[in-house]
Amino acid sequence: xxxxxxxxxxxxxxxxxxxxxxxxxxxxQAYLQQSYPLEGTVVVTSEQTAGRGQRGTxxxxxxxxxxxxxxxxAPKFLQATEQFQLNVxxxxxxxxxxxxxxxxxxxxxxxxxxxxxxxxxILIENILQHNYLRYSIIGIGINVNQIDFGxxxxxxxxxxxxxxxxxxxxxTYNLQHLLNDILLGIEQTYxxxxxxxxxxxxxxxxxHLFWYQELxxxxxxxxxxxxxxxxxxxxxxxxxxIENTLQYFDVKEIVFVQ
Amino acid sequence: MxxxxxxxxxxxxxxxxxxxxxxxxxxxxLKTKRNPEIKATQMVSxxxxxxxxxxxxxxxxxxxxxxxxEEKAAPVAEKVSSTAYVAIKSPMIGTFxxxxxxxxxxxxxxxxxVKKGQVVCIIEAMKLFNEIESEVTGRVVKVLIDNxxxxxxxxxxxxxxxx
Numbered sequence: 001x002x003x004x005x006x007x008x009x010x011x012x013x014x015x016x017x018x019x020x021x022x023x024x025x026x027x028x029q030a031y032l033q034q035s036y037p038l039e040g041t042v043v044v045t046s047e048q049t050a051g052r053g054q055r056g057t058x059x060x061x062x063x064x065x066x067x068x069x070x071x072x073x074a075p076k077f078l079q080a081t082e083q084f085q086l087n088v089x090x091x092x093x094x095x096x097x098x099x100x101x102x103x104x105x106x107x108x109x110x111x112x113x114x115x116x117x118x119x120x121x122i123l124i125e126n127i128l129q130h131n132y133l134r135y136s137i138i139g140i141g142i143n144v145n146q147i148d149f150g151x152x153x154x155x156x157x158x159x160x161x162x163x164x165x166x167x168x169x170x171x172t173y174n175l176q177h178l179l180n181d182i183l184l185g186i187e188q189t190y191x192x193x194x195x196x197x198x199x200x201x202x203x204x205x206x207x208h209l210f211w212y213q214e215l216x217x218x219x220x221x222x223x224x225x226x227x228x229x230x231x232x233x234x235x236x237x238x239x240x241x242i243e244n245t246l247q248y249f250d251v252k253e254i255v256f257v258q
Numbered sequence: 259m260x261x262x263x264x265x266x267x268x269x270x271x272x273x274x275x276x277x278x279x280x281x282x283x284x285x286x287x288l289k290t291k292r293n294p295e296i297k298a299t300q301m302v303s304x305x306x307x308x309x310x311x312x313x314x315x316x317x318x319x320x321x322x323x324x325x326x327x328e329e330k331a332a333p334v335a336e337k338v339s340s341t342a343y344v345a346i347k348s349p350m351i352g353t354f355x356x357x358x359x360x361x362x363x364x365x366x367x368x369x370x371x372v373k374k375g376q377v378v379c380i381i382e383a384m385k386l387f388n389e390i391e392s393e394v395t396g397r398v399v400k401v402l403i404d405n406x407x408x409x410x411x412x413x414x415x416x417x418x419x420x421x
Binding site for chain 2: 052054055056079080081083084086087109110123124125126127128129130131235236237250251252
C-alpha cells in the first residue's frame with residue numbers, strides 16, 4: 001500500500017496505487033488515453049507481473065520488496081531533440097534522493113549502479129506533438145529489499161549483476177519513505193529542468209557517472225579498445241577518448257567490457 | 259537518382275541553413291526555398307523549432323516536360339510527389355519502429371486511415387522511446403523507412419494523403 005507524499009508540490013500528489021499490475025508504464029499509458037491526468041500523477045504497484053525494460057526486454061522484480069512506479073510528466077517546454085535532458089534530470093534526481101543511503105552511480109545512459117552492480121533502471125516513453133514533448137512517462141524500478149535474484153544472477157554477465165539496497169547495506173527499508181524521497185528528488189531536478197538549468201544537471205550527471213574519467217575496456221565495432229569517458233553531448237551520446245581521439249557513441253555503438 | 263537520394267540531398271540542405279538552393283544536372287533539376295511564412299510564425303509565437311525545409315519543391319524531368327508527362331500517366335502516378343501528400347517526419351535522430359514492441363502489430367500500414375494525433379510509429383533515441391503522432395487526418399500511402407532502421411532529424415517516415 002502506498003499513499004501520496006506530503007513533501008512534494010506536484011509529483012505524487014495524485015497517486016494511483018495498484019496492488020498488482022502488468023506494467024506501471026502501460027497503466028500510465030492507459031490513463032493518458034482515457035483522460036488528461038494531472039502532471040505528476042504517479043502509478044505505483046506492489047507487484048509488477050510483466051515489467052518492461054528496453055524494447056523487447058523485461059524488468060523482473062520480486063513482489064512487495066522493491067519499488068516499481070511510473071510518473072506522468074508534461075514537459076512541454078522540451079523540444080524533441082532535447083529529450084535526453086529528461087533522462088539526465090530523472091537519473092540525477094534518484095541518485096541525490098538516495099545519497100544518504102547509498103552512493104549510486106549512473107551507468108550511461110540510464111541504469112542505476114551501486115558497487116559495480118545494477119540496482120535500478122529507467123524506461124522513459126514520450127508522447128510527442130510536432131517537435132515538442134506533450135507527455136512523458138517515466139518508469140522506474142529500484143531493487144530495495146530483495147535478497148535473492150535467482151536465475152538472473154547466475155546468468156547475467158559480470159557488468160550486469162543485480163543488487164539491491166538491502167544487499168549492500170544489510171538494512172531493510174520502508175518502501176513508502178523511500179518512494180517519498182525519490183519523488184521529491186525527481187521533483188527538484190525536474191524543476192531545475194523546467195528553468196533550463198541544463199548545465200547544472202549535466203555536471204551532476206557527470207559527477208555520478210559510472211567509469212567517468214577512468215581507463216576501461218570497451219567494445220566498439222567488434223573490437224576491444226581502451227578509453228576514458230570524458231562526458232556526454234547534448235543528444236546524450238557518450239564521449240570517449242580512445243588513443244587521444246575523442247569519439248561519440250550512440251547506445252548501440254559501444255559496450256562496457258571491464 | 260532515387261527518392262532516397264533526393265531525401266538525403268534535402269536533409270543536407272535543411273541542415274545547411276541555406277535559404278535557397280538550385281541544383282541542376284542532366285537528370286535532375288532541384289530547387290528548394292525555405293517558406294517565408296513559416297519563418298514569420300516562428301518569430302511571433304511558440305518556441306521556434308529548428309529550421310525545417312518547408313514544402314520542398316522537387317522537380318524531375320517528367321514534371322518539367324509537363325504536357326508530355328500527361329500521356330504517360332503510369333510513371334507520374336508511380337512517382338510519389340511530396341507536394342500532393344503530407345510527410346510525417348522524424349523530429350530527432352534515432353531508430354524507427356513500426357510497433358510498440360516486437361510482439362505487437364504495426365501501428366499503421368499502407369492504405370490505413372489515420373487521424374490527427376494518432377500514433378504512427380516510435381522513434382527510439384538514446385533508450386528513450388518517442389511515440390510520433392500523425393499531424394494530419396488522411397490515408398497512409400507510403401512507409402518510407404524499414405522497421406528498426408536508423409533515421410535522421412527531419413527525415414520523412416510516412417507519406418499521408420490528407421482526407
